[in-house]
Amino acid sequence: MVQDSSERLFSQSVEDYVKSIYLLQQDSGSVTTSELAKKMKTSPAASTKMIKHLTENRLTEHTRYHGVRLSPAGEKIALEIIRHHRLIELYLHQALGYEWDEVDAEAEKLEHHISEEFEARIDKMLDYPLTDPHGDPIPTRELEIAPRRGAPLDNSEPGDTLIILRVRDSNPEALRYLKHLEMRLGTILKIIEKQPFNGPITLKIGEKTHSIGRELAGHVFVERYVREVVD
Amino acid sequence: MVQDSSERLFSQSVEDYVKSIYLLQQDSGSVTTSELAKKMKTSPAASTKMIKHLTENRLTEHTRYHGVRLSPAGEKIALEIIRHHRLIELYLHQALGYEWDEVDAEAEKLEHHISEEFEARIDKMLDYPLTDPHGDPIPTRELEIAPRRGAPLDNSEPGDTLIILRVRDSNPEALRYLKHLEMRLGTILKIIEKQPFNGPITLKIGEKTHSIGRELAGHVFVERYVREVVD
DNA sequence: AATATAATTTAACCATGGTTAAATTATACC
DNA sequence: GGTATAATTTAACCATGGTTAAATTATATT
Ligand SMILES: [Mn+2]
Ligand SMILES: [Mn+2]
Ligand SMILES: [Mn+2]
Ligand SMILES: [Mn+2]
Numbered sequence: 066m067v068q069d070s071s072e073r074l075f076s077q078s079v080e081d082y083v084k085s086i087y088l089l090q091q092d093s094g095s096v097t098t099s100e101l102a103k104k105m106k107t108s109p110a111a112s113t114k115m116i117k118h119l120t121e122n123r124l125t126e127h128t129r130y131h132g133v134r135l136s137p138a139g140e141k142i143a144l145e146i147i148r149h150h151r152l153i154e155l156y157l158h159q160a161l162g163y164e165w166d167e168v169d170a171e172a173e174k175l176e177h178h179i180s181e182e183f184e185a186r187i188d189k190m191l192d193y194p195l196t197d198p199h200g201d202p203i204p205t206r207e208l209e210i211a212p213r214r215g216a217p218l219d220n221s222e223p224g225d226t227l228i229i230l231r232v233r234d235s236n237p238e239a240l241r242y243l244k245h246l247e248m249r250l251g252t253i254l255k256i257i258e259k260q261p262f263n264g265p266i267t268l269k270i271g272e273k274t275h276s277i278g279r280e281l282a283g284h285v286f287v288e289r290y291v292r293e294v295v296d
Numbered sequence: 297m298v299q300d301s302s303e304r305l306f307s308q309s310v311e312d313y314v315k316s317i318y319l320l321q322q323d324s325g326s327v328t329t330s331e332l333a334k335k336m337k338t339s340p341a342a343s344t345k346m347i348k349h350l351t352e353n354r355l356t357e358h359t360r361y362h363g364v365r366l367s368p369a370g371e372k373i374a375l376e377i378i379r380h381h382r383l384i385e386l387y388l389h390q391a392l393g394y395e396w397d398e399v400d401a402e403a404e405k406l407e408h409h410i411s412e413e414f415e416a417r418i419d420k421m422l423d424y425p426l427t428d429p430h431g432d433p434i435p436t437r438e439l440e441i442a443p444r445r446g447a448p449l450d451n452s453e454p455g456d457t458l459i460i461l462r463v464r465d466s467n468p469e470a471l472r473y474l475k476h477l478e479m480r481l482g483t484i485l486k487i488i489e490k491q492p493f494n495g496p497i498t499l500k501i502g503e504k505t506h507s508i509g510r511e512l513a514g515h516v517f518v519e520r521y522v523r524e525v526v527d
Numbered sequence: 528a529a530t531a532t533a534a535t536t537t538a539a540c541c542a543t544g545g546t547t548a549a550a551t552t553a554t555a556c557c
Numbered sequence: 558g559g560t561a562t563a564a565t566t567t568a569a570c571c572a573t574g575g576t577t578a579a580a581t582t583a584t585a586t587t
Contacts, residue, residue: 161417178405186392
């Protein structure tokens with residue numbers, strides 16, 4: 066729409082671009098026009114125009130032909146939207162029984178349209194949660210955010226015993242397949258074999274053995290598992 | 297925004313105009329340009345333009361200078377949005393503890409952004425409810441809708457014993473004040489006195505007596521109360 | 528029937544956020 | 558250092574949904 070209802074300061078488009086820049090610059094420091102265009106599924110020209118607009122509004126810093134990064138004000142907005150997104154995902158999962166592959170699409174829209182009141186109420190109802198259904202950290206009300214946990218599963222070596230801490234949230238088919246393999250948050254697994262030439266990884270979960278491709282393994286983030294110590 | 301995300305067929309603006317036409321034509325049969333503009337808080341020129349656009353898309357029928365009415369397709373969309381709105385209002389009230397004066401504003405935005413999945417899930421969770429927190433009927437999944445119940449309180453006469461079936465949902469201050477007077481859905485009251493020249497109405501609720509103005513009384517819809525018969 | 532007034536429509540304009548095609552700039556390689 | 562290629566930016570365009578001001582039409586009154 067053109068009219069921005071009630072009290073929102075920025076359009077849905079601006080919010081989504083800023084959020085995408087935040088997520089992309091986590092990996093790369095700064096974000097190129099074409100990376101952003103790809104993530105937003107628009108043309109590079111649209112990306113350039115929006116970068117110009119964001120920079121005029123002091124949400125980003127931009128040096129022509131050399132990528133964009135968020136200003137402190139931009140980061141604040143990104144974290145607000147990410148907080149909405151992840152709280153909504155968790156709420157849909159916990160309160161309404163959504164599966165972990167269904168929550169992202171719904172949250173992608175709702176994140177722009179809930180009030181601070183709604184945010185506060187679901188935050189309280191969920192008892193101030195720290196992670197979303199994919200293991201991503203939820204920014205606090207003060208917009209502090211914990212670091213992302215885990216390293217990609219395809220970086221691990223045969224013999225390692227690992228625990229799943231996080232998964233990429235954006236690919237529903239991958240998420241459904243992982244669930245089908247019983248690979249959830251907290252699942253413990255052992256790497257049995259890793260085929261060369263980017264071949265499949267064989268792993269053991271409970272008594273079962275599975276073989277998964279490198280691409281799928283790249284969606285799963287793990288850390289070494291040390292048996293929990295009971296006092 | 298300009299881009300209409302994912303699967304929605306019509307913009308938020310179109311949805312809100314169509315919904316407003318539906319609500320206005322309930323009273324008046326057909327809706328004038330200026331009535332619509334007033335309800336949408338835009339200029340008459342914007343209203344005219346949208347009416348033209350809706351008519352080109354076969355959501356309304358329009359004869360120049362003589363008002364607009366919904367086509368069957370337009371009515372379908374209106375009922376879908378009204379169903380969203382009222383289900384969301386009830387959900388916010390029941391599941392998240394919103395007061396009846398808070399739900400309308402939040403639902404006004406969310407109604408455009410929930411999926412059919414979300415609609416189905418809250419409908420089930422609320423056990424397929426028939427009325428919203430203001431006593432308005434909720435269209436069924438097949439978009440059948442019950443008639444609005446009750447007549448304006450200011451049409452009743454001294455001596456009448458009445459039950460509150462419905463209230464206007466759009467004025468939060470009025471709703472808060474009614475709640476403060478313990479005038480809720482299902483409240484039983486008796487008209488004691490009605491001052492002439494549009495003067496106040498005195499009524500008795502339980503042991504308490506209140507006096508309210510005609511304007512506020514026009515927000516409350518009642519029917520004659522007949523003591524419930526127990527088998 | 529003519530006319531004043533109010534309602535409605537049209538015209539010209541604007542901002543947002545898209546598109547494709549052309550121009551510009553960076554950079555990798557010979 | 559010149560040049561091919563890829564990335565980026567600019568230009569020209571479009572749709573949506575607003576605005577205000579001017580033109581048109583309906584209608585109520587004399
Ligand atoms: Mn989004
Ligand atoms: Mn997530
Ligand atoms: Mn609305
Ligand atoms: Mn309502």
